[in-house]
Amino acid sequence: MDTYSEKDIVDICLLAGRIMLKSGAETHRVEDTMIRIAKAMGITDSQSYVTPTGILFSVAPTSNSYFSRISERSTDLHKVDLVNSVSRQLADKMVTAESARRELNQIEKASYAYPLWLQVIVAAFVSGCFTIMFDGSWYDFIPALIAGGVGFFAMNYFNRFIEIRFFSEFLASMFIGILAITFVWLQWGVEIDKIIIGSVMPLVPGLLITNAVRDLMVGHLVAGLSKGAEAFLTAFAIGAGIAVVLSFL
Amino acid sequence: MFAQLITSFIAAAGFGVLFNAPRRSLLHCGWIGMLGWILYYWLSAYQEVDEVPATLAAAFLVGVLSQHCARVFKTPIIIFDVSGIIPLVPGGLAYDAMRNFVENDYNAALQLAAKAFLISGAIAIGLVFSEVVNQLIRRRLRKPSQSIK
Numbered sequence: 450m451d452t453y454s455e456k457d458i459v460d461i462c463l464l465a466g467r468i469m470l471k472s473g474a475e476t477h478r479v480e481d482t483m484i485r486i487a488k489a490m491g492i493t494d495s496q497s498y499v500t501p502t503g504i505l506f507s508v509a510p511t512s513n514s515y516f517s518r519i520s521e522r523s524t525d526l527h528k529v530d531l532v533n534s535v536s537r538q539l540a541d542k543m544v545t546a547e548s549a550r551r552e553l554n555q556i557e558k559a560s561y562a563y564p565l566w567l568q569v570i571v572a573a574f575v576s577g578c579f580t581i582m583f584d585g586s587w588y589d590f591i592p593a594l595i596a597g598g599v600g601f602f603a604m605n606y607f608n609r610f611i612e613i614r615f616f617s618e619f620l621a622s623m624f625i626g627i628l629a630i631t632f633v634w635l636q637w638g639v640e641i642d643k644i645i646i647g648s649v650m651p652l653v654p655g656l657l658i659t660n661a662v663r664d665l666m667v668g669h670l671v672a673g674l675s676k677g678a679e680a681f682l683t684a685f686a687i688g689a690g691i692a693v694v695l696s697f698l
Numbered sequence: 699m700f701a702q703l704i705t706s707f708i709a710a711a712g713f714g715v716l717f718n719a720p721r722r723s724l725l726h727c728g729w730i731g732m733l734g735w736i737l738y739y740w741l742s743a744y745q746e747v748d749e750v751p752a753t754l755a756a757a758f759l760v761g762v763l764s765q766h767c768a769r770v771f772k773t774p775i776i777i778f779d780v781s782g783i784i785p786l787v788p789g790g791l792a793y794d795a796m797r798n799f800v801e802n803d804y805n806a807a808l809q810l811a812a813k814a815f816l817i818s819g820a821i822a823i824g825l826v827f828s829e830v831v832n833q834l835i836r837r838r839l840r841k842p843s844q845s846i847k
Contacts, residue, residue: 578705
């Protein structure tokens with residue numbers, strides 16, 4: 450097996466870690482993947498320390514550390530999956546480091562997201578379905594469908610020009626509350642509660658909650674707690690948006 | 699019950715789309731979400747089990763199924779368990795609690811909030827249990843292969 454320069458190894462490991470962390474992987478999975486890749490390239494005692502906002506990596510306990518700051522986080526499980534399979538192939542020596550690096554660069558640049566219109570439609574149907582799942586009546590299906598779709602679109606739309614993500618979630622849930630009340634007032638829907646609960650579901654920070662639990666479980670206390678805090682803030686923003694609307698009833 | 703089956707499948711698979719899961723695993727997400735939710739619904743609505751243990755059982759099932767799928771399809775487990783866990787998240791209770799807070803009924807609000815908190819804990823414990831079971835099984839599977847070597 451040919452040997453790689455430290456720079457190559459660090460490059461590939463940091464790149465893989467960065468993509469995974471940006472796309473919403475658990476921090477322990479990111480650490481694990483980086484160490485596995487390093488091992489596949491012949492480094493046995495690499496060190497990595499990952500928090501939700503940054504990655505530290507060094508090829509040996511006493512050598513230089515490299516740092517990568519993560520400021521933007523989104524949810525893109527497809528990229529997590531792709532990086533995971535690249536690291537598997539590297540570990541099985543099915544690809545060379547050079548082609549792995551090319552592939553990772555491609556993954557970072559590419560966008561695998563479903564188009565926004567499809568996401569909005571899906572969010573709408575998810576909202577409608579949740580209304581039924583929480584024992585709502587079929588009369589509330591269409592109102593929840595519309596409110597959920599509008600809410601999800603509003604969150605994405607405001608996200609573009611509001612730097613603070615919690616505020617766009619707040620505004621989106623306000624929209625949902627206003628729509629739900631309007632529908633019931635127009636007598637298109639029956640129960641405000643069921644419509645609101647259903648349509649808020651696409652905004653609920655489910656990925657953050659599961660990530661926080663997973664990270665806490667394997668002993669990543671810092672990451673688990675900070676993700677838990679993020680999830681709580683998101684939930685609080687949604688709740689506050691609804692509460693503002695309800696208090697004007 | 700039939701409506702619950704269909705809607706929970708669509709909801710779970712839909713969450714797969716929102717989280718941008720790979721296309722080939724969307725159906726698995728749907729199945730896992732559906733089975734978890736049906737277990738919860740069946741326990742809480744038909745067997746009159748309290749919501750907390752029902753959530754625990756459903757989260758455990760989702761965890762086990764996700765571990766299995768992750769191993770079979772060689773995919774990170776997070777892709778599968780997120781869409782299965784989301785229906786169990788006590789959104790409705792949290793909303794009710796919030797509503798009572800807004801209406802200044804703090805007693806009812808605190809009760810509901812405590813319940814929502816317990817259910818979140820049940821989800822976490824369900825996931826932990828499934829992880830433990832997974833590790834036990836994996837250890838048992840690994841032992842014979844090592845002795846062969």
